[in-house]
Amino acid sequence: MIICHKYRFIFLKTSKTAGSSIEMALSKFCGPEDIVTPLSKEEDLQRVEAGGVAPQNYGEMPFRYKPSQIWKVISRSKPPCRYYDHIPARKVRRRIGVDVWNSYYKFCVARNPWDRVISQYYWRQRNAEKMMSIDEFLESSHIRSLVRKGMGIYTIGGKVVVDKICRYENLVDDLETVRQHLSLPEPILLPKAKSTHRQDKRHYSEVFTREQNEKIRSIFKAEIELLNYEY
Template identity: 40%
Template sequence: MKTSKTAGTSLEIALSKYCGPDDVITPIQLDDEAVRASLGYPGPQNYLKPRRQYTPRDHFRLMRGRKAPRTFYNHIPARDVRARVGKAIWESYLKVSIVRNPFDYVVSRYFWAHEGQEVSRTGFREYLMSKPKVLHKNRRITHIDGTKAVDFMIRFEHFGDDLTELAERVGLPRDLHAEFSALGAKKGVRPPHATTDEMFSGFSEGIELVCAIYEEDIAEYGYAVPSG
């Protein structure tokens, strides 16, 4: 379950190396697809809806020049995955995702959303308070009806240890983390000085908002709450 702003694209590229012809690989951004292709890894496959499943609306959209309908897509929510793979696969497969300190996540997302624009602490505050739905994005991907639907969470802050454990668990090479680290997709947007403590300094409303939505993650993974 690929969450947002958690190094998911780099992990996706690394994992695609080990996919076979029957596995599902969804498209990513063109520059990231170029990286995947340069490494000789499999690209997008098995993600489009079979023609035998087309609805009249699907045919109409194709006639209007729209893209072919997809069964799977980038950042697809857990609810949709469950509906499309069926009960047997959903209940028997290991479901994996990446979790990140929610305070750190929202700062990273702010800079990503405003790349090339003027940014500031004031702008960050306005962004978070006017668009609190950004905090729900990853929760929608990993949870169904408010309950976590993932079996194994890779902690963004402990990627090396957790990815090595995952590799051992599913039979992938122990050096999978080294392959992942060499990719570094989408890095370099957030400036080094924009720490979580700095961006949330004096911003008690934002801290309270994040705590309310991510109470579960803060408690389960021991994430520190900015002093404000």
């Protein structure tokens, strides 16, 4: 997640939508007062080497610590975060304030749910000794996470609260539209991040059964209807 005061934008990060690559690219436009949440150590190093800004200004102020957070600091030496990777819009709005929220350009990325599910299926099990079946995966917490970190990121009470939803399927052109709107000085060039090492390269339509297709359609019904996605 990035809040850039310099160019007055907020990037909300959904999952399995090239979000880390976009954050790495956008951090090049951030100044010292902007909020940039951490990625992996390798990705943070990569974006700094590419001229981007390292994670900054995302931590919670000590005077705001809750008792449970104080315990985590003591037991784990891990300060709590006020802003974090897949933080939803409702929390960002509350923490940044309504005035900033309303006056900044807000955007995110959405992806065809069937494609997103198959991507998550392989990513989550990249180091597993034995992969669960797709049917097992569709009953797991990973699917609830996809919903929460998808439409749950850019809506509040079921209502879209961002100015633009970029399409993963049209990402280069949509990011260029964002760049022009924000008057960013150079193109948003995406590095490669989080390669899945996926062996099965088949299109999702060749992988899912009819029953699995319909189950995904049901789970992501609201987003499919909102963005007119098709199988």
